[in-house]
Amino acid sequence: MPNTAYAWGIDIEERSGGIRYRLAQKSTNNHRWPQAHKFFVEHKDIFGMTLKVETADMFGFTWNNERVFFDGDRNGEIIGAEANSRHSPWVVRMSLGGNF
Secondary structure, eight states: OTTSSEEEEEEEEOOTTEEEEETTEEEEEEEESSOEEEEEEEEEEETTEEEEEEEEOTTOEEEEEEEEEESSSTTSOEEEEEEEEEEEOOEEEEEEESOO
C-alpha cells in the first residue's frame, strides 16, 4: 500500500497434473478445487523489523495422488498401483524478520 508501512498479497498456485517418472514407477498428482492459495499482510516497521501474517489454504485443499509400479523398469508389466487422497486444512503463520 503506497505511503504506508503495510503490504499485502495473494498467491494462487495451479499444481494439478504433475507427473513424475522413476525407473520402476510413475506418479500423478492432482487436486480438487480450490487451488493452493495464500494470503498475507505485512507491517514493515515494527521496531525496525517486519511482521508478516500469512494464511494458506483457507478453504481446505485436497491432493489426489496415484502411483503405478512396474516390474523392473517402466517397460515392464504393471505389478501394482496405489491411490490416496490427502486433505490439507488451513494454516496460519506469523514471522518477524530483521535485526534485533
